[in-house]
């Protein structure tokens with residue numbers, strides 16, 4: 001079995017301005033409009049590209065827009081979530097606190 005690692009491209013210093021940070025501006029142009037990045041390939045590429053990509057993108061859009069329409073998410077005072085992870089088949093965030101306020 002071959003398991004490609006996407007970590008190298010998703011953290012490629014020649015492709016991303018701040019590869020080690022959570023930075024939504026990676027996906028915004030100078031006018032604040034969305035810009036597609038070729039190096040963003042969480043669903044991989046080529047012959048074995050994820051078959052569920054379109055379904056996953058639709059589900060993620062519906063899931064997050066529903067939540068963001070109803071709640072405001074923020075970090076509790078003095079507690080910024082970190083990018084540390086637990087290594088498994090995928091990288092999972094370590095437990096963190098989140099403040100969720102109805103809009």
Ligand code: HEM
Nearest residue numbers: 004006042043044045047048049050051052053055056060
């Ligand atoms: C955020 C959600 C998802 C992510 C990030 C993701 C990512 C991936 C990745 C990286 C691969 C490996 C591609 C490779 O071998 O190079 C893969 C394969 C695959 N994914 Fe997903 N996936 C997601 C959701 C889904 C969903 C919802 C389905 C089906 C309903 C699905 C079905 C598949 C299948 C069948 C393969 C194997 C394709 C093959 O080897 O020919 N995935 N996915």
